[in-house]
Amino acid sequence: MTSRAPSSHTSPRCTFIPPWLAELVDGPEQAARDEALRASREGRARSAGTATVDLDAPAWTVHDAGSTTSLPGTPARSAGQPETGDVAVDEAAAGIEATLAMFAEVLRRDSHDGAGAPVSLTVHYGSDYNNAFWDGNQLVFGDGDGRVFERFTKPVDVLAHEFSHAVIQHTADLTYRGQSGALNESVADVFASCLKQRLLDQEAGDGDWLIGEGIFTASVRGRALRDMAAPGTAYDDPEVGADPQVGHMDDFVETTADNGGVHLNSGIPNKAFQLAAVAIGGTAIEGAGRIWYDALIGGDVSADADFAAFAAATVAAAGQHADVVRDAWTQVGVEPAATGGAAVPEAVPDTVAAARLRVERSGGFIGRTESAEVDLDDPAQTGLRGLVADAGLTGVDPALDPTPRPDMYVYTFTLDDHEPVCVPEHRLTDLQAELARRVLQPGSVAD
Structure with a gap:
C-alpha cells in the first residue's frame, strides 16, 4: 500500500465535504457557528x-x-x-x-x-x-x-x-474511521448514485457515476465532488486543487486525517461497486445495489469491517452474480477472503510547555484538510499560550464520546513533537473552537 496525503505536510491529522476542500473554502469560524449543533447532539441514541x-x-x-x-x-x-x-x-x-x-x-x-x-x-x-x-x-x-x-x-x-x-x-453501523469509515462513505455514495440514475431512468452502463454534480459553482473547474467510475478525476482547479481520491489498494492512503482517509479511500469500494453494477447490468439499484444492501443488513458486516470483510459479504449475497462481484473487488486490489484493517491511533500530549502549536481541521462532506502552525511565544499571539492551557489540550475527558460522525469535522491540536489531540466537531468546546479560530485564521481575536 502507498502512504500519501493530500497535502504537503506530514504531521498526523485526524474529518459530504472532505477536509482537503474545506481547507481552501471554509474558515475556522465554522466551529463557533456549529456550537449549538454540537450541544444538541449530546445523548442522541445511535440504536x-x-x-x-x-x-x-x-x-x-x-x-x-x-x-x-x-x-x-x-x-x-x-x-x-x-x-x-x-x-x-x-x-x-x-x-x-x-x-x-x-x-x-x-x-x-x-x-x-x-x-x-x-x-x-x-x-x-x-x-x-x-x-x-x-x-x-x-x-x-x-x-x-x-x-x-x-x-x-x-x-x-x-x-x-x-x-x-x-x-x-441503523444496520451495520460502520465505525466512521479507517476502512470501515471509508465503507460508510462508499455505501452512502452507492445509494446516492443509484437514486440519481433512477431519477434519470438510466441503467448502470449509462450512468455518469458522478457524486455531487452541480455542487461546484461555474467558476470551479470540476465535474463533481467524486467520480465512482474514475476516482481521482472529478475536479482539477487552480484554487480547489486536484481530486486526491484513490481507486485501488495499491494507492491506499495511510493517514490520520479525515478520520483515517474515509473520503480518500472510499474511492476503492466505490470503483468496485461501479464495476459490479455495470457487469451485472440493468439498473444499479436493482442489480448491484440490492446485493450491497443485502450485505449491509445480512449480519455478516461488523461495525469495524474492513474492505475484505465487506467484499466477502457482498460476494455471499450476490447469488448467481458472485463471480462478477468477486472480480470487481479483485480489480481494485481487494481479495474478499482476506482480513485486515486500519486503526487510527489516539494519544494525548501531557504538557503545554511547548513552543509551537499546530491546528488542523479535516473531514466534512468535501473531506479536505486545513492547517496552520503558530509560535506560542510570538509577541503578536497575545494570550494564546494561556488559551492553549485553558482549552484542555493536556488531557481528554474519558467520559466524552470520541466517535466521529459522518461528514462532520475533526479538529487536531498538536503541540511540538507530542502526540496529537483529536476532537470531533460535536465535542469541541468553546475554548477549543476559539483556539482553532485564532490559529487557522491569522489575526483573528476572541469575540
Whole structure:
C-alpha cells in the first residue's frame, strides 16, 4: 500500500465535504457557528431499537434554520404539502420523497430505521455553510458560500448520500474511521448514485457515476465532488486543487486525517461497486445495489469491517452474480477472503510547555484538510499560550464520546513533537473552537 496525503505536510491529522476542500473554502469560524449543533447532539441514541415512531407524524418534514445553527429550525414543509417557493426547501422535499420511494419500492425498507421513522431535514443551516451531514437524528444542509459551492440541496444525490448514512447507522453501523469509515462513505455514495440514475431512468452502463454534480459553482473547474467510475478525476482547479481520491489498494492512503482517509479511500469500494453494477447490468439499484444492501443488513458486516470483510459479504449475497462481484473487488486490489484493517491511533500530549502549536481541521462532506502552525511565544499571539492551557489540550475527558460522525469535522491540536489531540466537531468546546479560530485564521481575536 502507498502512504500519501493530500497535502504537503506530514504531521498526523485526524474529518459530504472532505477536509482537503474545506481547507481552501471554509474558515475556522465554522466551529463557533456549529456550537449549538454540537450541544444538541449530546445523548442522541445511535440504536434503531431506542426510537419510538409517531404514527401520526408526517413521513418527512423540512425545517428552515434561518441561517442559524439552531436545530431543527422552523417547520417549512411536510409530506403532502405543496411547494413553498423556497428553492432549498422544495429541493429537499423532492429529494427525500424520491429517496424514500427508492428504498421502499426496490429494497422494501421503510425509512432509514426500517420501521417508518419520520425523517427530519433542515435547510438554510448556518451562514454560507459549506457542508451537509447526518447528525444521528437530522439531515442538515448548508446553502454554500456561492463562491466555490452551490447550495447543498441542489444535487439530489447529496441528500440521498446523507440519508444513506442514517440507513447505515441503523444496520451495520460502520465505525466512521479507517476502512470501515471509508465503507460508510462508499455505501452512502452507492445509494446516492443509484437514486440519481433512477431519477434519470438510466441503467448502470449509462450512468455518469458522478457524486455531487452541480455542487461546484461555474467558476470551479470540476465535474463533481467524486467520480465512482474514475476516482481521482472529478475536479482539477487552480484554487480547489486536484481530486486526491484513490481507486485501488495499491494507492491506499495511510493517514490520520479525515478520520483515517474515509473520503480518500472510499474511492476503492466505490470503483468496485461501479464495476459490479455495470457487469451485472440493468439498473444499479436493482442489480448491484440490492446485493450491497443485502450485505449491509445480512449480519455478516461488523461495525469495524474492513474492505475484505465487506467484499466477502457482498460476494455471499450476490447469488448467481458472485463471480462478477468477486472480480470487481479483485480489480481494485481487494481479495474478499482476506482480513485486515486500519486503526487510527489516539494519544494525548501531557504538557503545554511547548513552543509551537499546530491546528488542523479535516473531514466534512468535501473531506479536505486545513492547517496552520503558530509560535506560542510570538509577541503578536497575545494570550494564546494561556488559551492553549485553558482549552484542555493536556488531557481528554474519558467520559466524552470520541466517535466521529459522518461528514462532520475533526479538529487536531498538536503541540511540538507530542502526540496529537483529536476532537470531533460535536465535542469541541468553546475554548477549543476559539483556539482553532485564532490559529487557522491569522489575526483573528476572541469575540
